[in-house]
Amino acid sequence: MKIAKLDQKALRLMILNHVTEIVLVLICVALWIAAPTFMTWSNWMNLLRSGSVKGIIALGVTMILIAGKIDLSTGSQVALSGVIVAVFGKHMTAAGFDLSLACVLGMAASLLLAALFGTFHAAIQNKYNIPPFIITLATQYLLFGLGATICNNYPIPNMFPKWFVQLGMGRLFGTIPYPVIIFMVLWGVCYVVMEHTTTGRSIYAIGGNQEAARLSGINVFKAKAVVFVTVQVCAALAGWVNSAMVMNADWTYAKDWPMDCITMAIIGGTSMTGGSGRIWGTLVGVVLISVLINGMTILNWNIYIQYIVRGAILLGSLLVMTYRDKLRD
Amino acid sequence: MKIAKLDQKALRLMILNHVTEIVLVLICVALWIAAPTFMTWSNWMNLLRSGSVKGIIALGVTMILIAGKIDLSTGSQVALSGVIVAVFGKHMTAAGFDLSLACVLGMAASLLLAALFGTFHAAIQNKYNIPPFIITLATQYLLFGLGATICNNYPIPNMFPKWFVQLGMGRLFGTIPYPVIIFMVLWGVCYVVMEHTTTGRSIYAIGGNQEAARLSGINVFKAKAVVFVTVQVCAALAGWVNSAMVMNADWTYAKDWPMDCITMAIIGGTSMTGGSGRIWGTLVGVVLISVLINGMTILNWNIYIQYIVRGAILLGSLLVMTYRDKLRD
Amino acid sequence: AEDTFKVAGIVFKDEFTMKMVQQGYQDAAKDLGVEILIGNSMGDIANEQQLINGYVDMGVKGIAITPYSEEASSPMLREAYDRGVQIAVANIKLKNADFICGGFTSQDRLNGQKLGEFMAPVLEERFGKENPLKIAIIDFDAAIPEQSKARYGGFLDALTAYGFTYDIVAQQSSTSKQDNVPIIEAMLTGAPDCNVFYNTSAAFTAIAVQVVKTMGLDKQICVVGYDMGEQVAGQLLEEGTPLYCTLEQDMYTMGYKAVEQLVKTIRGEETECKPGETVYLAGIIHSVQDLPEVQSWLDRFYALSSK
Amino acid sequence: MNTIYAENITKIYPGTKALDGVSCHFEGGKINALLGKNGSGKSTLVKIFAGAEIPTEGMVRLGDKTLRLSSTLQATQEGIVLVYQETSLVPTLSVVENIFLGRLPRKPNGLIDWKAARVRAAELMDGMGLHINPRALIQHLPMWQRQVIEICKALSHDPKVLILDEPTSALAKDEVQKLFQAIRRIKDRGVVVIYISHKLAEVNEIADTVTVLRDGVYVGSRDIRELTNAGMIHMMFGDVRHKVRPAESVPTDEVIMEVNGLTRAGWYEDVSFKLYRGEVLGIAGMLGSGRTELLNGIFGSMPADSGTVTVGGKTYARRSPVLMKGAGVGLTPEDRKVDGLILMHSIESNLCYAGMRRTTVGGWVESTRKRRAMAQRQVDALHIKLSGLNARASSMSGGNQQKVVVGNWLNNDPSIMIYDEPTRGIDVHAKQQIFEIMWAQSILGHSSIFVSTEIEELLGVCHRILIMRGGRIVDELKGERLQGTHTNDLYTLCLGG
């Protein structure tokens, strides 16, 4: 009697633990039936490619959420990093330099700037203990203004060398898009770092109880710096891939991305309150959102319905996860 | 010796306590010198009118921040409430009803919906203890989709009776715009409620320590419901005023407003972590932001510089407030 | 009347086309010897209002504007007019706006029609008239519905008038400039039989051309653009491009003429357009039929943007 | 042998001098009790030893080495480990991770060696008699297990100086014994053990030396054999008189509250009792016997499955703090910092939350004058020490904070007060004052329910004591029987031996 009951609970827990995965499979099956073209290799490669761009950021976002922090300025950073690379390309080639060289320098500059801003966020947050929500809301404005000023508010198309464009448009063996490869490699790195290194565990610890972590001799600032810099660098990388994909750089890109990426991480099971989350889950979240967008577009659903569905899925996943946590206790 | 030192600290504290006010005055003086037209009655009335629309929401936002919660869906609610009023006007007049009657019914319906969503947020948050950030992120999508669906994604112009348009365009004694009056009245009400009633006291308490408040026999759900409903209702009111001002209703309005309103409250000295804030400060914050925008426009500054300035002001005010709190302890 | 005074020029979004309008404003002001203040409402009607009021209070004599909305912007402008400021409009035809001193627009519906009329024979030759055309449309209904709907509505009207039948095999509203790769890919995945891809803006066109090429549909699909831009011009010039044509709204001229109208009205001089009226500037079609013309556009663009 | 020295240490917090020129030393191979009333600076001193606070003046010396500690990490490297008064575990992480927080063992390739960590964690927990899955998350464990894990964590450092700041405040008697055994083993290795506690019985049992602070000043150190309990109390407080329950405090036979069949499966079952007007009712039980749950069940702040509570003639099948407050019941929670106070708000505000409606005109609009008067009333009545009514609650010491929690409720004039561990972590003097409050209430005809883990306290204070074991009320002591009961008898009853 009792065993049967326990087992039932265990079963329910197991289902709830994998509810995102299950929902994903169900949606895929439904889409397959509704639109046979959905389940083709090329469609999947396409949808994964698009998902990967935001997915790259979502990895950083997962880490920063696990640390109990947040970054709202990733969208501006995406736009800015593309603009920086393009501006280097434009001005340096005008001055007679090689486009490839210019591009590499631009990439270095954009990484540097991303790291600088990440460090700045971490330093301010750590020193004054201001909620990161509001710090990054402020720098979001700054980065946006910076991007516009740098490119003198003209979009800059086609200022990338071929190999850079490959980052967005190229495909390994002509079939797997590079953005997907980049995302998967970063995902692997994130996974190992978060689950199997002391850096990762420090990040979990400061998210779960910062004071306890500090008293245990964990370098809290270092852990914070790692997540704040990582998320900005992820955004910069995504900015390159995005610009390479659309062969254009524009400071107005990616305004809604911070929320989209947070949504992906949350649907994947990361908590907004810090201390718990799963890098694996974010992978699922990224794929789920990409499949949804792709599927609803294939089915030619109205954008408004798409918004409603997205809201409902987010709400639903929140409720399921809360229910699961209750059951577990 | 000691007294002099204390006095100096007290003086510094006094300055820091009023730093937003001081900055506001300085900016005004600077603008007055740079552009004499800035300091005219009509310019002030106009800048206050524009500021008031967001200011109405900022009042609700201040309350919800004090309660330690947040609402990101206010922008969608602004758009939706305008759409609802217009849809009533459109369909009911088509069915032969009086426009004024239709408008009143529409207003009632939009208030009802706002209150419903507020209650829903409060209920979900209270029952499952999910961070409100993410709940309202989800309903933001829902409300947006709802607005678009209701008006069948066409904007609805001119479906308001004269008296409704007055809400946005009218002026008391031909000089003080009604939006300013509405804002000031609401501000007064908020001030009294937050500083001088048990409801306000309860809101401060749950923001400071929800569990302690609960164990002191404070009705936590009620306090939460008050703030969640108030902020939605404020957004609905702002939606009316906004629609009246532009004599149009469109579900795409006000997308960036939630962050703008949070910025106003924060600059006014409300904390993101709950438990402390000042309604008076929000008034200053609203005026400061409105003056800045107006002033930079008058000075013909580039819009991007304006973004940078806004980011810098927000960051600066955060640092000053943190420094003040350190000094105070 | 005094000879020199201040006017203001307002654009409404953060985009290249508006940059052209702005350039037009500024050049006209320079040519006519007046001072001009520039504002951008960043796609928010409340900002627009703030700008208008601000300028009026600063004592500008006139405002040239690309309004946010043909309905919603007019009450605020009327208020400004009532306070003694002349209003000239560019880019759209303002409704209920007898007070303006003149307007210059390329009308979206007419432009759409012009594109339709231009493309109809081309499409007839390629696909015949017997079977319905399989049209996919990407629009911005979720941002500025009036414009967006006029742009594709006009195109479809013209096709119907020419005697085509068509199926809309896919239609999506995009809310952003950068997220369109996945949208267009999915549209074409869901509608693999599509043969005409109609874009309502240059940002879409650039992406659509890329996607059509990478999906290997460049022989099957004829891409029709709307608006001109550096990237789109480049795509027209490419070998074997699926992009057939695009329509340039002469934004620069619109901006230029709006300010010119404004200044001349204020000075009491002879003007091109009567008060309360709006002049339509014809859209200019750039197509693969005339590549040197495209090249010369690009050259002009570079000259302009390096100013 | 190691010895740790405090040399002329002064620590000034804004507004408070927590330590004033303290010089003392603690020797290795001994268990050194550090005593003092609330706010006397014990925690501050040991935090300075552990690098968690930097002294304003003076220095710490370990043996011959002068230490300039600026972080806990440094202190740990020197072999000084502090187990905090408040637990410092990360609730979202596993047991094994918490034990090795910040220094998980690594494999040669740099990745974490989870297996080795689990094995060592299991060994450490075995040593403390704790048998749980090292992968379990802290947030799913009960309080006492967390406390034991905290100590395992300290032991894992193999410390030269081990400081325990009130380690037993959440431990049951048998766990205390296990802890003592472990501490003695550590002592035998020559480690300096510093042991802070308010429980004199424990001190008598385990300590070798006693060091006392009073108001931030070093009073002296003695060998435990030279000291009686009275001597210790004298060192801590100077002269104090212990009051006994006044004769006027007698319960009437009017039933003011009746609990009937209250049950929450797995926590407490079928609990029924009556509370009389003017009575101080004690509930004795060992840790985990379900007292906190029961009190919260009565008050409605935690759910119950079935049963009713009758107050003032009205029977409540469902309860909530709001309802029970209305019925004239108040509760001071077990963990005052977490659940009892709004630390960031002023002392005045904290004194006026429960009685909020009484500060209003017409029930809604507050009167500043009334608020101030109400707060001042409790400050005077309870002798709360503060720098000003506008100071934040966080600036007060434990005992005064507890008084504020009580004062908050007294401002609502409750006819029934429920005290859950009101004396935890506060000094004897402050405890006495809390008892006096209960008696004064009793004389006024108000009743109290009093739960304490130091069950000997109950004997002198209560009119009647209920014994709770395994979630059930198993016995009742009153009248003659209560008179004849000694502390040891009470422990026996609670343990069910």
Ligand SMILES: Nc1ncnc2c1ncn2[C@@H]1O[C@H](COP(=O)(O)OP(=O)(O)OP(=O)(O)O)[C@@H](O)[C@H]1O
């Ligand atoms: N961070 C701080 N800021 C200001 N004052 C403080 C701080 N920490 C402690 N104090 C004050 O310093 C004094 C000594 O406090 P401490 O915590 O060392 O006392 P204690 O002897 O450990 O008391 P208890 O027995 O209640 O734990 C108290 O008056 C306390 O209010």
Ligand SMILES: Nc1ncnc2c1ncn2[C@@H]1O[C@H](COP(=O)(O)OP(=O)(O)OP(=O)(O)O)[C@@H](O)[C@H]1O
């Ligand atoms: N049946 C149970 N299952 C799991 N945990 C339990 C159970 N009973 C008690 N506990 C744990 O024991 C702890 C003490 O329980 P409770 O607070 O109800 O008893 P108490 O007598 O008040 O003890 P304490 O001294 O901890 O306050 C709780 O933190 C709870 O986690």
Ligand SMILES: [Mg+2]
């Ligand atoms: Mg202490």
Ligand SMILES: [Mg+2]
């Ligand atoms: Mg207890």
